[in-house]
Amino acid sequence: MKTQNSEHEQNQKDPVCGMDVSHAAVSEEFKYRDKTYYFCSGACRETFEKEPEKYIH
Numbered sequence: 001m002k003t004q005n006s007e008h009e010q011n012q013k014d015p016v017c018g019m020d021v022s023h024a025a026v027s028e029e030f031k032y033r034d035k036t037y038y039f040c041s042g043a044c045r046e047t048f049e050k051e052p053e054k055y056i057h
């Protein structure tokens with residue numbers, strides 16, 4: 001029997017401000033290069049949209 005090790009449930013971090021945005025707290029998401037990023041607010045998402053490369057390491 002497998003333990004619940006869902007990768008989808010791992011903590012998501014807002015790449016812009018670094019805030020922990022687990023699913024309950026996610027208010028914005030943005031898809032970039034087949035990956036979905038989550039943000040605490042629309043302001044952070046807009047910042048990311050302008051310069052995604054800056055926040056992806």
Ligand SMILES: [Zn+2]
Pocket residue numbers: 014016017018019039040041044
């Ligand atoms: Zn944020």
